């Protein structure tokens with residue numbers, strides 16, 4: 001069992017409660033933007049407790065994967081409550097069992113800040129492999145603010161975030177894009193300069 005699976009199996013029961021202030025104060029307003037214009041077969045990588053489910057586009061067919069059975073259990077409850085048909089599967093994003101080009105689009109919210117440095121490239125390569133040519137991969141991530149006050153506050157939070165979620169604010173996922181065969185279409189800050197949306201595409205050729 002991976003460390004991340006253990007971490008998330010342990011925190012699953014409390015995850016939504018711990019995250020509630022951030023979900024309502026910050027994430028809830030950002031999640032719909034992530035799905036804007038996406039349709040068809042979509043992958044939600046690191047689906048967690050299914051916080052994105054309410055925002056899946058109507059004309060889409062979504063598969064959510066996560067390494068933690070306990071987080072998936074929460075996502076299944078949310079799926080039932082929302083009455084959405086979502087295929088939820090236990091899977092490691094660094095070893096997806098889907099065929100090449102299975103998805104029209106891929107989203108991932110706050111997964112890459114959890115993945116250790118050595119898993120960033122394998123995970124990006126997998127997302128690239130399962131995304132069809134021309135499809136978009138949208139990654140929502142935290143990053144360390146350049147504003148001294150905000151940066152200081154983030155540094156204060158960092159030990160808690162690492163301990164509870166195994167996450168850091170400074171993964172700098174962009175550095176692996178080229179090696180993963182992905183081209184950056186757009187970077188957009190959605191909340192100050194701390195939550196960033198990366199829109200990337202499989203490179204052609």
Ligand SMILES: C[S@@+](CC[C@H](N)C(=O)[O-])C[C@H]1O[C@@H](n2cnc3c(N)ncnc32)[C@H](O)[C@@H]1O
Nearest residue numbers: 004008046047048051066067068071092093109
């Ligand atoms: C911070 S949570 C984010 C959950 C959800 N995407 C959200 O926006 O609320 C990160 C999720 O990634 C999952 N995860 C961590 N490592 C993973 C891996 N290698 N493969 C798949 N999921 C993973 C965790 O179990 C956890 O549910």
